[in-house]
Amino acid sequence: MISEGIGAAFRLIASGDPEVFSAMGVSLKVALCSSVIAGLAGVPFGTLLAVKSFRGQGMVVTVLNTLMAVPTVLIGLIVYGVLSRRGPLGFLELLYTPAAMVVAEVLLGLPIVTALSYAAVRSAGLDVFKAAETLGAGTLTGLLVALRESSYGVLSALLAAFGRIVGEVGAALIVGGNIKGSTRTLTTAITLRTGQGDFDVAVALGIVLLLIALAVNTLFLAFHWRVNR
Amino acid sequence: MNLRLSGIRKRRGDFVLDVPRLELTPGERVALCGPNGAGKTTLLEIMAGLLPADAGEIRLDALPAGHSLRALRRRVTLLFQEPVLFRGSVLTNVMFGLRVRGLSRRESRQKALSVLGRVEMEEFAERKARELSAGEAQRVAIARALALDVDCILFDEPLANLDLRSVRIFERILGELAETGKMVAMAVHQIGWVYDHCERMLTLVGGRVYPTSPENIFRGELRADGKLLLDGIEVGTLAGEPGVVQVMIDPQKVRVSRVPEPGALQGTVISASRAGALTRLRVDVGIIVVALVAPNCAPLPGESVFLRVKCERLPAP
Numbered sequence: 001m002i003s004e005g006i007g008a009a010f011r012l013i014a015s016g017d018p019e020v021f022s023a024m025g026v027s028l029k030v031a032l033c034s035s036v037i038a039g040l041a042g043v044p045f046g047t048l049l050a051v052k053s054f055r056g057q058g059m060v061v062t063v064l065n066t067l068m069a070v071p072t073v074l075i076g077l078i079v080y081g082v083l084s085r086r087g088p089l090g091f092l093e094l095l096y097t098p099a100a101m102v103v104a105e106v107l108l109g110l111p112i113v114t115a116l117s118y119a120a121v122r123s124a125g126l127d128v129f130k131a132a133e134t135l136g137a138g139t140l141t142g143l144l145v146a147l148r149e150s151s152y153g154v155l156s157a158l159l160a161a162f163g164r165i166v167g168e169v170g171a172a173l174i175v176g177g178n179i180k181g182s183t184r185t186l187t188t189a190i191t192l193r194t195g196q197g198d199f200d201v202a203v204a205l206g207i208v209l210l211l212i213a214l215a216v217n218t219l220f221l222a223f224h225w226r227v228n229r
Numbered sequence: 230m231n232l233r234l235s236g237i238r239k240r241r242g243d244f245v246l247d248v249p250r251l252e253l254t255p256g257e258r259v260a261l262c263g264p265n266g267a268g269k270t271t272l273l274e275i276m277a278g279l280l281p282a283d284a285g286e287i288r289l290d291a292l293p294a295g296h297s298l299r300a301l302r303r304r305v306t307l308l309f310q311e312p313v314l315f316r317g318s319v320l321t322n323v324m325f326g327l328r329v330r331g332l333s334r335r336e337s338r339q340k341a342l343s344v345l346g347r348v349e350m351e352e353f354a355e356r357k358a359r360e361l362s363a364g365e366a367q368r369v370a371i372a373r374a375l376a377l378d379v380d381c382i383l384f385d386e387p388l389a390n391l392d393l394r395s396v397r398i399f400e401r402i403l404g405e406l407a408e409t410g411k412m413v414a415m416a417v418h419q420i421g422w423v424y425d426h427c428e429r430m431l432t433l434v435g436g437r438v439y440p441t442s443p444e445n446i447f448r449g450e451l452r453a454d455g456k457l458l459l460d461g462i463e464v465g466t467l468a469g470e471p472g473v474v475q476v477m478i479d480p481q482k483v484r485v486s487r488v489p490e491p492g493a494l495q496g497t498v499i500s501a502s503r504a505g506a507l508t509r510l511r512v513d514v515g516i517i518v519v520a521l522v523a524p525n526c527a528p529l530p531g532e533s534v535f536l537r538v539k540c541e542r543l544p545a546p
Contacts, residue, residue, distance in 0.1 A: 127309070127313045128313055128315060130313070131309070131313035131314075131315070132315075132325070132329075133278075133279055133302055134277060134279065134302065134306050134307045135306065135325055135326035135329060135373065135374075135377065136302050136303045136326055136329050137325075137326075137329045138299060145315060148316065149315070149316060228316075
């Protein structure tokens with residue numbers, strides 16, 4: 001079945017199947033958008049958390065590490081509750097739109113980016129931050145220097161968040177509704193095709209998903225190596 | 230232009246650093262000695278404005294009262310025991326602090342090349358900083374600090390990573406810093422070296438600073454009759470409450486004689502070494518006491534001598 005799936009995957013891509021390309025587009029759009037937003041918030045927060053000491057710091061890190069394991073279905077349910085017609089943000093009418101999926105995926109990616117950025121900067125950037133301070137640098141300059149030193153770890157944090165987001169199905173299904181051409185992602189399409197008994201198409205979609213993840217990882221790591229050569 | 234610490238207190242778990250008063254003066258090189266965990270690095274980080282104290286004040290005369298830690302960090306710098314260099318070339322590392330201070334790239338480059346010359350590292354300017362040996366990296370870190378032209382430079386174990394050539398360069402730099410009126414304080418373990426290169430030695434024990442060599446701090450028992458016993462050896466009398474006490478003996482106030490004197494402790498010279506303009510004797514009188522004497526009257530190792538010591542009581546640890 002797997003070998004048939006690999007063959008089917010390439011045939012689906014080569015044939016320009018509109019359902020596959022639409023699901024690929026939604027998956028990429030939602031995952032990239034969510035990862036960027038989670039990165040913009042999580043990387044500075046994780047970096048600051050790593051270089052500054054304050055009471056309760058250990059507790060914050062423990063909570064973040066715990067949130068990395070939060071079930072995607074739970075996030076989907078919470079966001080559903082908030083965005084549904086009767087929910088506090090129901091007036092925004094975001095439910096069953098890609099925007100609602102982005103909200104849920106940001107909540108999923110944020111603890112991952114923050115906790116892993118914290119770990120990366122703590123191990124590779126803390127001494128550098130202190131060294132920059134001894135040379136008269138302010139907090140912002142120190143943070144930038146620490147980030148530069150920990151860039152590989154921080155990039156890995158972003159890629160880990162992207163991987164979790166692009167591969168999750170629970171939250172996307174609950175808040176997106178799996179609407180064809182609008183909120184159907186590769187993962188929700190796989191769920192649907194599996195339910196319909198189209199196993200080889202489901203496997204093919206899964207392989208397409210893996211190829212996307214491989215392409216994004218390769219692209220970003222190549223960029224990192226080029227910049228830091 | 231002095232650096233003054235008053236009423237500094239910092240708690241880290243069970244450890245408390247307590248420095249009621251400490252002052253550095255221009256051109257002075259002060260050594261902080263003491264065992265590992267005594268608080269030397271914590272004190273240096275507080276002096277450098279890296280670590281806020283729980284209580285107390287650090288004043289640099291050049292700065293207005295109530296200045297921020299950031300303002301202090303612009304006038305005081307600290308070199309860590311393990312040199313931390315940034316990714317990039319040696320030159321960009323030395324230029325970093327200058328660029329932070331707003332100097333142009335060209336000015337920074339000129340100044341950085343000049344200080345790299347002072348630590349004999351100019352030919353390494355374009356090398357990757359992370360590819361240097363530990364000694365070379367420490368010299369780059371020294372150049373990076375020198376480039377800032379700050380009022381006070383603090384070193385945490387500066388000799389730890391240096392080879393013999395680098396030690397000589399460091400000693401020359403220390404002399405230049407003293408000549409130009411910079412304040413220098415450093416945490417060091419090599420006491421013999423300290424006598425040759427520092428004007429003042431302080432000892433940290435259990436978070437407290439004592440103005441003496443770490444070799445002459447003792448714990449003992451003060452009896453009700455005023456007699457002081459150190460390791461069971463009666464060394465004299467002391468005023469105050471009886472019980473367990475901590476005392477110091479100023480090495481320069483130890484009187485060494487070859488003939489018996491009333492109340493003197495008899496012992497044998499274990500070693501005699503140069504300590505700046507003086508000779509440092511280690512004498513075994515049942516406990517090891519360090520004495521600093523003029524070289525022309527210094528006894529030789531193995532000689533029997535008599536010591537008269539003056540003990541000063543230190544605050545309880």
